[in-house]
């Protein structure tokens with residue numbers, strides 16, 4: 001199902017237009033590739049793995065279809081914009097459906113809080129938990145919209161490589177209270193400990209600790225309520241496949257099983273990439289979708305770097321990692337919704353273990369994905385497809401996942417069996433998992449962090465690796481590691497920022513020195 005173009009087809013690839021190489025086929029890389037193809041570039045995406053998607057890779061195993069990563073699709077209009085920029089229409093390639101309720105949060109005492117897009121239902125749900133917090137909920141949504149209007153609508157799609165631009169917008173950012181953490185901000189509106197959790201956990205979806213992530217991310221409440229939470233028919237992989245098809249229709253190509261070894265330069269300018277196979281590909285510009293720590297620390301080799309030195313890379317705060325267990329059952333669990341959060345007994349204590357003490361805790365807070373709640377094509381008849389993810393420290397914890405993973409998986413299985421999936425052990429017919437070590441080895445993520453650098457105030461915007469490289473001319477950065485950050489809407493925005501920085505292919509570009517490659 002996934003496109004695996006043979007690298008040998010290089011010989012027949014058209015060479016008359018300016019050439020762009022995108023390293024990595026995550027959502028950010030593919031969106032940048034589509035946008036550049038729409039600007040007239042001849043685009044080649046080189047991907048290390050055997051299929052596209054990166055974090056959004058699709059596993060087809062034992063008759064089950066497992067989306068590896070993103071499942072909650074918000075802001076579908078940003079996908080529509082990518083398709084338009086590539087000369088296509090999203091609805092011709094992918095069907096997105098709204099998901100309502102958005103998700104259910106099961107507290108450790110068994111109480112379930114249902115998050116929906118219906119304002120009255122949400123008010124009633126807040127009132128059920130804490131009647132005194134309803135007015136705070138209304139004010140919280142107003143505040144969330146204010147942040148959204150500035151931080152997302154106005155600034156997320158702008159390049160932040162100029163300090164002057166950053167300073168000019170600093171007043172707006174300070175007025176929004178970006179120096180508060182998400183949890184501190186939420187606590188200004190809600191008194192109930194349960195509601196403080198229900199409205200503050202979202203940074204975990206992008207690798208941040210709610211107790212230290214900048215409160216800009218309170219905008220997610222407005223984003224979800226305005227545009228809804230969606231899923232793609234056929235799974236998130238259908239969006240990846242749709243982007244690949246659009247790219248190919250525009251004359252672009254995807255080369256899988258083609259890990260990049262180095263970015264080739266001529267003086268201070270890129271001139272292409274060298275693959276681990278020894279093959280070289282020439283280009284007028286290169287966009288890297290790979291973690292900036294790897295792009296700068298590995299792909300630029302021993303080249304002297306101005307900003308992103310090994311020391312600066314090592315000194316940043318990286319997101320947590322994830323243990324993700326993908327499993328299929330030979331029965332269905334019809335009372336389990338598409339998205340569930342199964343909380344454990346501790347909130348701050350668990351987050352401190354993950355982010356501060358960097359130790360794997362004995363208790364869990366889990367996200368459970370059951371796409372077959374809406375799409376039975378993803379499992380054999382009468383079966384369910386699941387994944388469950390547990391946030392864990394990144395590899396700085398020193399955990400030996402080779403020996404730790406299977407016992408950890410069994411504990412998660414036990415926890416699910418005790419809470420939402422009774423009898424699970426007797427019904428598992430497919431099983432595999434990803435550990436922090438896999439995030440390092442598969443995706444080249446520094447410290448095995450699942451989401452790159454943490455979304456802290458001083459690791460955002462100008463402080464994050466810039467979309468136009470500070471190190472080499474003609475090199476651009478797209479994806480979770482650059483501005484605006486992790487999460488599908490953000491990485492799609494980063495592709496827009498990159499494409500806006502790059503002139504149309506019809507405008508003059510320095511001639512590539514192909515002879516040297």
Ligand SMILES: Cc1cc2nc3c(=O)[nH]c(=O)nc-3n(C[C@H](O)[C@H](O)[C@H](O)COP(=O)(O)OP(=O)(O)OC[C@H]3O[C@@H](n4cnc5c(N)ncnc54)[C@H](O)[C@@H]3O)c2cc1C
Nearest residue numbers: 024026028048054055069070071072259260479480487488
């Ligand atoms: C389990 C999980 C669940 C998530 N859930 C959600 C969600 O519900 N909603 C949401 O919005 N976000 C979610 N996220 C976050 C979101 O998935 C990511 O932020 C986003 O997909 C990252 O995309 P990216 O473009 O930065 O690149 P990535 O997906 O990281 O892609 C980078 C690509 O580069 C490739 N690569 C690495 N090294 C090389 C090399 N040497 N040569 C060539 N290619 C290379 C990798 O193989 C990969 O394909 C989730 C993430 C995870 C891990």
